[in-house]
Amino acid sequence: MENAIQYRELFDFALEAASRAYAPYSRFRVGAALLLDDGSIVTGVNVENRSFGLTNCAERSAVYAAVSAGHRRFRAIAIATPDADYPVSPCGACRQVLSEFMSSETPVLFGPDFARAVHSTIGAIFPFDALHELADSSH
Numbered sequence: 001m002e003n004a005i006q007y008r009e010l011f012d013f014a015l016e017a018a019s020r021a022y023a024p025y026s027r028f029r030v031g032a033a034l035l036l037d038d039g040s041i042v043t044g045v046n047v048e049n050r051s052f053g054l055t056n057c058a059e060r061s062a063v064y065a066a067v068s069a070g071h072r073r074f075r076a077i078a079i080a081t082p083d084a085d086y087p088v089s090p091c092g093a094c095r096q097v098l099s100e101f102m103s104s105e106t107p108v109l110f111g112p113d114f115a116r117a118v119h120s121t122i123g124a125i126f127p128f129d130a131l132h133e134l135a136d137s138s139h
């Protein structure tokens, strides 16, 4: 279990990342910060496209950046949505992708700011997850 200071720091990374979002169509900036097993942090932002369906959410950007850098074990994720006045939770696609690399107890924080952030877990927002045995961990 991480402490509150670490969660605040993680959330601050997500908030700072949100300023780098590429969101000219929705004008809805999202930043995500993944806490890795070694204590370091990898961030991601939403990257939109004029072919709207190609948009990549901040959460998946962060996961893909971390995995691309050789990291597969995540201790927590914070998601900052400064353009909303209420906590916006990860979309269904992102819940599935996060679950690939997280145990059901892994903390998931989301909110417009830390004070209003919801503290949940991947198991709570993506229940009845299954089929992890299909993965061959040597690859």
Ligand code: THU
Residues within 6 Å of the ligand: 023, 026, 028, 029, 030, 045, 046, 047, 048, 055, 056, 057, 058, 059, 079, 088, 089, 090, 091, 094
């Ligand atoms: N978005 C995210 O990046 N993560 C979320 O959790 C919610 C939605 C992005 C996708 C799109 O660029 C914009 O927010 C509006 O849906």
